Amino acid sequence: MLTLPLMEDKEGVLVEGIVGDFRFVACDITSMIDRVSVERGLSPLAGCALGRVISGAVMLLRLLTKGYARLLLEVYGGGPLGKVVAEAFPDGSVRGMVANRSLELPLNVLGKFAVGEAVGNEGFIRVRREFLRGGVYESKVALVSGEIGDDIAHYLFASEQRKTGVLVGVLAKPSGIVGAGGVIVEPLPGVKDDSLKLLETNLSGISVSRIISEKGLEKLLQRVFSNVGDIEVTHETTLFFKCRCSRERLKKHLVLLSTEQLDYVTTEKGEIEAVCYFCGKNYRFKREELRKNG
Numbered sequence: 001m002l003t004l005p006l007m008e009d010k011e012g013v014l015v016e017g018i019v020g021d022f023r024f025v026a027c028d029i030t031s032m033i034d035r036v037s038v039e040r041g042l043s044p045l046a047g048c049a050l051g052r053v054i055s056g057a058v059m060l061l062r063l064l065t066k067g068y069a070r071l072l073l074e075v076y077g078g079g080p081l082g083k084v085v086a087e088a089f090p091d092g093s094v095r096g097m098v099a100n101r102s103l104e105l106p107l108n109v110l111g112k113f114a115v116g117e118a119v120g121n122e123g124f125i126r127v128r129r130e131f132l133r134g135g136v137y138e139s140k141v142a143l144v145s146g147e148i149g150d151d152i153a154h155y156l157f158a159s160e161q162r163k164t165g166v167l168v169g170v171l172a173k174p175s176g177i178v179g180a181g182g183v184i185v186e187p188l189p190g191v192k193d194d195s196l197k198l199l200e201t202n203l204s205g206i207s208v209s210r211i212i213s214e215k216g217l218e219k220l221l222q223r224v225f226s227n228v229g230d231i232e233v234t235h236e237t238t239l240f241f242k243c244r245c246s247r248e249r250l251k252k253h254l255v256l257l258s259t260e261q262l263d264y265v266t267t268e269k270g271e272i273e274a275v276c277y278f279c280g281k282n283y284r285f286k287r288e289e290l291r292k293n294g
């Protein structure tokens with residue numbers, strides 16, 4: 001019987017494994033997105049978009065070849081939501097931001113949050129990978145729908161020549177975020193046609209966030225791999241939201257800004273104020289501090 005790590009007081013979990021002719025990565029980040037949405041004052045729509053992009057980032061980090069120190073996933077589609085960014089690290093830490101945190105739009109025709117419309121589809125999905133031993137690999141492909149899941153699948157095909165099924169979703173209720181996560185399934189070489197067809201049928205019409213919300217990640221995997229084979233979990237990671245900003249890092253950025261941009265963030269007291277987009281933390285610097293080197 002499949003036994004996944006219990007969520008308990010964790011903010012999120014990621015599991016990776018094999019089922020028959022497929023490998024998979026899946027995550028449940030419900031608690032993380034619920035907390036971050038409250039702390040950062042995200043509208044349900046913004047929370048949904050951020051949850052999808054963070055799910056994508058943590059899964060891509062595990063799915064793509066190992067040995068990355070950091071993976072950044074950026075989605076920009078020209079819509080009213082602006083840029084959505086997530087960064088995932090091998091220790092399970094993750095951070096993310098959405099440009100227009102308070103955006104609200106009417107529900108779409110399916111009665112769901114209009115993530116595709118909010119993100120827009122006139123832009124790109126960019127993935128930047130930093131290797132543990134140094135060096136960077138970056139690639140960017142056009143968005144197909146702005147719904148994130150389709151866009152990640154398209155990215156994997158266009159940039160990596162990998163065929164996958166990608167589902168990501170977030171379920172918001174008046175009480176908060178009640179389900180958030182996703183799954184990526186990739187066929188192994190030599191997969192049988194019958195298995196592929198069965199998997200496609202299983203994946204179609206699944207609401208990832210609803211299943212996670214009601215029954216958890218274990219049930220989600222059982223649904224995805226119904227009649228496909230036994231689920232073998234080969235790796236698991238505890239996920240948590242943690243910002244890596246620091247006074248020193250922000251100072252370096254500010255020193256590089258022009259005088260004009262510095263004025264823009266000058267407070268009444270003549271101090272320079274900088275806010276971290278990821279966690280909302282406020283840093284203040286004296287003008288003289290920023291003129292010095294480093």
Ligand SMILES: [Zn+2]
Binds near residue numbers: 244276277280
């Ligand atoms: Zn921060």
